[in-house]
Amino acid sequence: MIRVAAVGDLHYDRRSRPELKRYFSTLSARADLLLIAGDLTQSGSVEEARALAADLEGVSAPVILVLGNHDFHQNQDREILELFRRRGIKALEGDSLVLELHGIRVGVVGLKGFGGGFFGACITDFGEPETKQFARHARVQADLLCEKLQALDTEFKFALLHFSPIEGTLLGEKREIYPFLGSYLLAEALDAAGADAAFHGHAHHGVERGATPGGIPVRNVALTVIRHAYNVYSFDMPRRTQERPRELHAAT
Numbered sequence: 001m002i003r004v005a006a007v008g009d010l011h012y013d014r015r016s017r018p019e020l021k022r023y024f025s026t027l028s029a030r031a032d033l034l035l036i037a038g039d040l041t042q043s044g045s046v047e048e049a050r051a052l053a054a055d056l057e058g059v060s061a062p063v064i065l066v067l068g069n070h071d072f073h074q075n076q077d078r079e080i081l082e083l084f085r086r087r088g089i090k091a092l093e094g095d096s097l098v099l100e101l102h103g104i105r106v107g108v109v110g111l112k113g114f115g116g117g118f119f120g121a122c123i124t125d126f127g128e129p130e131t132k133q134f135a136r137h138a139r140v141q142a143d144l145l146c147e148k149l150q151a152l153d154t155e156f157k158f159a160l161l162h163f164s165p166i167e168g169t170l171l172g173e174k175r176e177i178y179p180f181l182g183s184y185l186l187a188e189a190l191d192a193a194g195a196d197a198a199f200h201g202h203a204h205h206g207v208e209r210g211a212t213p214g215g216i217p218v219r220n221v222a223l224t225v226i227r228h229a230y231n232v233y234s235f236d237m238p239r240r241t242q243e244r245p246r247e248l249h250a251a252t
């Protein structure tokens, strides 16, 4: 069994106190890895990221993270990624990694994703250059997700995102902002490539549980949604002769 701890939208700022440190310090006894689904910082500064990195120091399990939109705000995203990588944290941006946990190969694809919306209310690659740029960025992120997942040859495959691949985990958010919260293209990529689960954040007022049209479990792990320092999801060993989905068991 693989135990995946996940959380997103920690939004560390200059006033942050090490409140989460004590929860992170016991994580390694409860989970095999920690996924952090972006919005690490409030305003995208290196100092804010440094405070989070300090709180994560006690986690001996592998920590894998992606950036969220907030982490780009001050154009310090490269420095933030570098800061985490220097501390041994796997900061992914459109790439994947493979871990061996209890003799089981676990692959994680990590990228921010993007907005664009969902069927019936989504942006299209048409019109002004700015609109097309928005639409194309969503497409590029989804294509990358598909490509990297397909390239993984591991017993488990997980996707770590910031933006949502489905509407289901956005329930509670205003419908008017759905196009800024996620893109159906990400779900298409997941269903095309296959994955055991996808984790995202960004939708602070959404709900935790959903699934892609193809049945891949999706979990919105924004801190304000799960209301814990992290949730732990357990995955039984894959039965590759059967189709998905396997059931997820959430615990805190």
Ligand SMILES: [Fe+2]
Pocket: 009, 011, 039, 068, 070, 201, 202, 203, 204
């Ligand atoms: Fe956020």
Ligand SMILES: [Fe+2]
Pocket: 039, 068, 069, 070, 162, 201, 202, 203
């Ligand atoms: Fe966000």
